[in-house]
Amino acid sequence: MKLLPKVLLVLCLAVVANSYAQQEIVAPSDDERPVDIPYVIIEEKPMFEACKELPDDRQFQCFKEQLDKHVNTHFRYPPEALAEGIQGKVTIAFRINTDGTVSIIGKRGAHKILEEEAAFLIRSLPCFIPGKMRGVPTAVTYAYFFNFKLPDDYNNPQISKSAN
Numbered sequence: 001m002k003l004l005p006k007v008l009l010v011l012c013l014a015v016v017a018n019s020y021a022q023q024e025i026v027a028p029s030d031d032e033r034p035v036d037i038p039y040v041i042i043e044e045k046p047m048f049e050a051c052k053e054l055p056d057d058r059q060f061q062c063f064k065e066q067l068d069k070h071v072n073t074h075f076r077y078p079p080e081a082l083a084e085g086i087q088g089k090v091t092i093a094f095r096i097n098t099d100g101t102v103s104i105i106g107k108r109g110a111h112k113i114l115e116e117e118a119a120f121l122i123r124s125l126p127c128f129i130p131g132k133m134r135g136v137p138t139a140v141t142y143a144y145f146f147n148f149k150l151p152d153d154y155n156n157p158q159i160s161k162s163a164n
Contacts, residue, residue: 036095036105037133039142044132046096046140052129067144071121077148078117086111090118090146098137100127105141110148118146 039045051062081087088110095103102125109115122144131140 036139036141037131039131039140042131042133042138042140046100046128046131048126048128067125070125071144071146074121074124076117077150078113081111081113081117081148082150084113085150086113087148087150088114090114090148091143092118092122092146093141093143094122096128096131096140096142098130098139100130102128109146114146114148117148118144121146 045059045063047059047063048066050066051059054062078086090107090109092104092115093106095105097103102122104119104122107115107119109118130137132138
């Protein structure tokens with residue numbers, strides 16, 4: 001009889017443990033998981049409107065050309081950076097969202113002023129035709145590199161004064 005309470009206790013614990021083990025944990029399906037795909041591996045690349053009629057093998061080149069054209073057209077050296085003699089490189093990582101809009105996901109550079117100007121240029125990009133994976137619009141990541149270089153004939157008054 002001394003064994004019966006121990007057996008009942010073990011049986012109760014087994015039932016309780018088994019009932020907890022029956023909880024189903026459902027992981028989100030691939031369709032529910034928001035995933036950013038790098039530009040280089042996305043099946044259907046996001047593109048500018050100007051590139052949509054081109055064959056697949058020309059679309060990447062067109063994407064780069066249109067991106068460079070946008071940056072060169074809208075580029076301005078920040079006046080504060082000119083005044084302070086600031087120059088350097090900036091990398092902007094951005095996402096082309098499923099609706100074709102652009103979001104900045106990271107920026108790194110020589111100075112905050114330069115980072116902000118580079119981010120402004122990327123945010124001002126026109127809406128893209130979104131990239132697709134398995135036929136479904138998918139967010140795509142891309143990085144763009146800027147080189148803010150002062151003109152060769154740049155003469156900073158502050159530097160000139162301190163040199164005298």
